[in-house]
Amino acid sequence: MAAARIIASASGALNASLLSRVPLKGNPQSLRLGFSNNRLPTLKRRLFTCNAIFNPQFQTKEEGQPETLDYRVFFVDNSGKKISPWHDIPLQLGDGVFNFIVEIPKESSAKMEIATDEVFTPIKQDTKKGKLRYYPYNINWNYGLLPQTWEDPAFANLDVEGAFGDNDPVDVVEIGQSQAKIGQVLKVKPLAALAMIDEGELDWKIVAISLDDPRASLVNDVDDVEKHFPGTLTAIRDWFRDYKIPDGKPANRFGLGNKPANKDYALKVITETNESWAKLVKRSIPAGELSLA
Secondary structure (H helix, E strand, O other), rough: OOEEEEEEEOOOOOOOEEEEOOOOOOOHHOOOOOOOOEEEOOOOOOOOOEEEOOOOOEEEEEEEOOOOOOOEEEEEEOOOOOOOOOOOOEEEEEEEEEEEEEEOOOOOOEEEEEEOOOOOOEEOOEEEOOEEEEEEEEEEEEEEEEOOOOOOOOEEEEHHHOEEOOOOOEEEOOOOOOOOOOOOEEEEEEEEEEEEEEOEEEEEEEEEOOOOOOHHHHHOOOHHHHHOOOOHHHHHHHHHHHHOOOOOHOOEEOHHHHHHEEEEHHHHHHHHHHHHHHHHOOOOOOOOOOOOO
């Protein structure tokens, strides 16, 4: 057995809660609000999070060797107990700031992802027919997920051609200049949303920026991205549209007029998928093969 290595993970001051193993209180469905004109109403409910105090001092623990079928990146607390990055790291930090878990560092090609069907949902390299998967070329941004979100495969989104969710957490494309590390948790603010349709499934891409990036204060919405990162939104859309073509698959499509939605719409997506996650962990929705531990 390969020796496990412990790597400190800079998480910042996460003043939120850790999911306890008891059902969430309240009825998420009763708290849903309607949205119109792609704008958020005044929020009268909180994003669902946890009950116990979250301890920001966690680490990532590698098991196995990178680029092998056995490689896993687990998250552990100070006592060495494993936690789930999907379920146990809070989504929201307040003031429009969210936690973003890095799965794939920018300028790399190994297709790393949260193992949603494994206990404690570690990060692993995706496989196909027993072989490790790689993108045909490097991804140019830090890529990962928003914890405590879930795209419900039973929910048809009428805004996006009635497409159903892809059964995964919501993806994030972080456009800052620094290369992050696998398992790193960054504080980000959402800027835009792209509604990718992958083989008929809705696979949201939230465009965000790390608060540590030197240009973070300059960008607060979709128009700012085009001003200060010209061409980036088009490049992101084209990258995700075309990355499967070298494997002989058709290009992915995008809803919402093939254009990025604004920050308010991105926050709407985050809120709704957080509600779906809350119902999932409350067992209001069948989990199927998904791990809730």
